Amino acid sequence: MGKNKFDSVMGLVLGSIILFPFNNKPVLIVLFLCYALFLFIKRKEQISGIALKKAGLISVLFVPFIVSIFYSYNVERGITYLIRSLPLLLIPLSFALLQAENKRAIIRSFVPAFVVTNALYIVLMLLYILQLGYLRSDHDLYYYYSFITYEFYNIGDHPIYLSVQFAMALFLLIQNKFFNKIQKTVLFLVLFFGLFFLARKGVILSFIIILPLYLSTLTKSKKVLIGSFSVVIMGFLTFMFVPEIKNRYAELWSKDGYVKNEVTSTGIRLVLWENSLELIKESPVFGYGIGDNQELFALQMESKGYFILAQKKTNCHNQYLQFLLSIGVVGLSFFVLSILWLFSFFYKNKAYLGIALVSFFLMVFVSESFLERQNGIITYALFVSLLVFCVEDFSKERR
Numbered sequence: 001m002g003k004n005k006f007d008s009v010m011g012l013v014l015g016s017i018i019l020f021p022f023n024n025k026p027v028l029i030v031l032f033l034c035y036a037l038f039l040f041i042k043r044k045e046q047i048s049g050i051a052l053k054k055a056g057l058i059s060v061l062f063v064p065f066i067v068s069i070f071y072s073y074n075v076e077r078g079i080t081y082l083i084r085s086l087p088l089l090l091i092p093l094s095f096a097l098l099q100a101e102n103k104r105a106i107i108r109s110f111v112p113a114f115v116v117t118n119a120l121y122i123v124l125m126l127l128y129i130l131q132l133g134y135l136r137s138d139h140d141l142y143y144y145y146s147f148i149t150y151e152f153y154n155i156g157d158h159p160i161y162l163s164v165q166f167a168m169a170l171f172l173l174i175q176n177k178f179f180n181k182i183q184k185t186v187l188f189l190v191l192f193f194g195l196f197f198l199a200r201k202g203v204i205l206s207f208i209i210i211l212p213l214y215l216s217t218l219t220k221s222k223k224v225l226i227g228s229f230s231v232v233i234m235g236f237l238t239f240m241f242v243p244e245i246k247n248r249y250a251e252l253w254s255k256d257g258y259v260k261n262e263v264t265s266t267g268i269r270l271v272l273w274e275n276s277l278e279l280i281k282e283s284p285v286f287g288y289g290i291g292d293n294q295e296l297f298a299l300q301m302e303s304k305g306y307f308i309l310a311q312k313k314t315n316c317h318n319q320y321l322q323f324l325l326s327i328g329v330v331g332l333s334f335f336v337l338s339i340l341w342l343f344s345f346f347y348k349n350k351a352y353l354g355i356a357l358v359s360f361f362l363m364v365f366v367s368e369s370f371l372e373r374q375n376g377i378i379t380y381a382l383f384v385s386l387l388v389f390c391v392e393d394f395s396k397e398r399r
Helices: 003-015 022-043 049-058 062-069 075-084 087-097 100-131 141-150 159-175 181-198 201-218 222-239 243-253 265-282 293-303 307-311 319-348 352-367 374-389 391-396
Strands: none
Touching: 003 022, 003 100, 022 087, 022 374, 049 087, 049 319, 049 374, 062 075, 062 319, 087 374, 100 141, 100 159, 100 181, 100 374, 100 391, 141 159, 159 181, 159 201, 159 352, 159 374, 181 201, 201 352, 265 293, 265 307, 265 319, 293 307, 293 319, 319 352, 319 374, 352 374, 352 391, 374 391
């Protein structure tokens, strides 16, 4: 087996990450690092300074994370969080250790594998809930969402993280030429179904906003742009016939949905955002440290009478507020620096997919503390690293 074959296998494995059990995903990242280290040591060459700079700018958040441990009382929890965040450092470093030909082979197998396995996941998910009796029982859709999260053949995940991956697969499918028209159509319909079936408002609205903007970089045809956007909107409206999905969006047009409460997802977020801002005002510069922020936030919620949310130790459901709470304005500035560099880098290289996906992440971060869980960290670090280190390969695949 030639060296490119090994690279292709690694790309295939990385691209199939959605099919790996939750606890095995970090092992996959370590495997990727070991593979990159093996190739690097075998070459007996120095690592490129430019590659190291790229890796550093992607993983720069690790600096305030480490520093914040020194002013956290709960050091043990801080170290646990730091370990959970390791993919943010290890994934960019792995790509930095690889040569261009290795990365090219990896990306060529990663993209089709990621698209196909996400579509396969959706098919299996649908068959699973049908097997549970979705069409013949009195249980609502939320009951089956819980099975997708905690059961589902040991590869279940929270709908937020699944939805983001489905959206990423759709962007990759639109941008690349790995599939013929029939394959693209079938995969698009399956991925589109999965994204809207899970009904994560923040993810779907972010997708609907970013998609037409990205499509405008691929084609100047107004008919194609209007047609594509119309398909998305029509699909969205079709799912409104499912009562549970309709109710999730109905709260956006209802006054009750915007009242601070522990019932509607919007109301819960208003409660979380207001209370996190109160805490942030007391320690805005450095925050409370990655070891203490969650416990202090739970105590804040309890003091305001939101006992259920306090018991669940719910996070801020806003990544920017989460950063301010844990690492303050100083720490958030590191993240802003990384994002500004990413936009500048993608713009200079005319990598519009990179701009679209980073923008998509930033919009999702408004309604979710996406980087609080390891799956979110892995997804973000993997895609940003792929887009940065394989920017030329992505550009060649543009339609």
